[in-house]
Amino acid sequence: MGRIYTLVNQKGGVGKTTTAINLGAYLGYYGQRVLLIDLDPQANATSCLGIDKLGVKNGTYEVLSGSAPIAAHILHNPRLKISLLPSSPALSGAEVELIEQANREYRLREAIQSISDRYDYILIDCPPSLNLLTVNGLVAARDGVMIPVQCEYLALEGLGQLIKTLNKVRNKLYPELKVRGVVMTMFDGRTKLANDVVNEVKKHFPVEVFKAVIPRSIRIAEAPSYGVPITMYAPASSGAKAYNDLACEVLASDGIIITTN
Numbered sequence: 001m002g003r004i005y006t007l008v009n010q011k012g013g014v015g016k017t018t019t020a021i022n023l024g025a026y027l028g029y030y031g032q033r034v035l036l037i038d039l040d041p042q043a044n045a046t047s048c049l050g051i052d053k054l055g056v057k058n059g060t061y062e063v064l065s066g067s068a069p070i071a072a073h074i075l076h077n078p079r080l081k082i083s084l085l086p087s088s089p090a091l092s093g094a095e096v097e098l099i100e101q102a103n104r105e106y107r108l109r110e111a112i113q114s115i116s117d118r119y120d121y122i123l124i125d126c127p128p129s130l131n132l133l134t135v136n137g138l139v140a141a142r143d144g145v146m147i148p149v150q151c152e153y154l155a156l157e158g159l160g161q162l163i164k165t166l167n168k169v170r171n172k173l174y175p176e177l178k179v180r181g182v183v184m185t186m187f188d189g190r191t192k193l194a195n196d197v198v199n200e201v202k203k204h205f206p207v208e209v210f211k212a213v214i215p216r217s218i219r220i221a222e223a224p225s226y227g228v229p230i231t232m233y234a235p236a237s238s239g240a241k242a243y244n245d246l247a248c249e250v251l252a253s254d255g256i257i258i259t260t261n
């Protein structure tokens with residue numbers, strides 16, 4: 001059975017989408033069948049993979065609202081080695097529409113069930129909020145959540161709130177919800193802040209922190225404008241190396257032995 005991880009942090013711009021795409025791309029590079037689910041009405045993951053979000057007629061919104069089966073709407077691009085359930089701004093309506101519905105927190109989990117054995121990894125990219133969409137992402141996170149944290153002053157602001165939300169979801173909806181690990185992002189070597197932030201995370205929260213630290217890299221920021229992950233845009237860059245390391249770390253701790261071709 002494949003793994004399902006959800007990338008979550010209600011703080012905006014910390015690297016959730018970038019990590020979902022580039023970790024996903026490296027897992028694909030190592031032969032894993034990867035599905036990325038864009039659970040954000042901003043649809044950044046969709047745009048970053050070169051798809052026009054305004055042209056998406058069948059995506060996460062339609063799947064959550066029950067008007068479309070998930071399997072039919074997954075886009076597969078063999079060149080990118082990653083499949084995508086795209087999003088569109090319509091998804092912002094789901095929050096209001098779902099509120100009336102039974103099982104509203106379990107819609108994504110239920111939708112994924114029918115296809116989860118077709119993939120080795122499903123990565124779910126959440127919006128920067130702790131709303132019903134994110135709760136759907138948390139409840140679907142069968143193997144845990146990954147929390148990108150930006151290496152910066154006040155990085156931990158909001159993490160306490162996130163941990164509280166995870167506990168609420170555990171108490172009310174999904175007792176087995178795990179934290180898979182914190183991913184430190186946008187590390188700037190000149191400031192030496194990363195170690196301080198990692199130590200602070202470890203001091204305050206009983207969570208794993210991945211050893212791979214993602215540097216701030218212009219190449220990482222540029223890749224989306226070409227509609228490709230860093231694996232294709234600049235595989236020799238420091239950012240690519242870091243996401244490669246992260247993928248290897250995830251694979252190793254999931255007990256998956258990789259082969260390259």
Ligand SMILES: Nc1ncnc2c1ncn2[C@@H]1O[C@H](COP(=O)(O)OP(=O)(O)OP(=O)(O)O)[C@@H](O)[C@H]1O
Pocket residue numbers: 011012013014015016017018019040042044126127128185186187214215216217218220221222224239
């Ligand atoms: N390691 C990095 N180096 C340089 N720029 C980065 C890096 N990681 C992310 N960025 C840039 O920072 C911005 C925010 O990243 P991203 O969209 O991944 O964050 P997010 O947490 O998904 O944001 P949101 O909360 O809005 O969904 C983007 O412009 C992205 O290209």
Ligand SMILES: [Mg+2]
Pocket residue numbers: 016017018040044045125126127
């Ligand atoms: Mg995002």
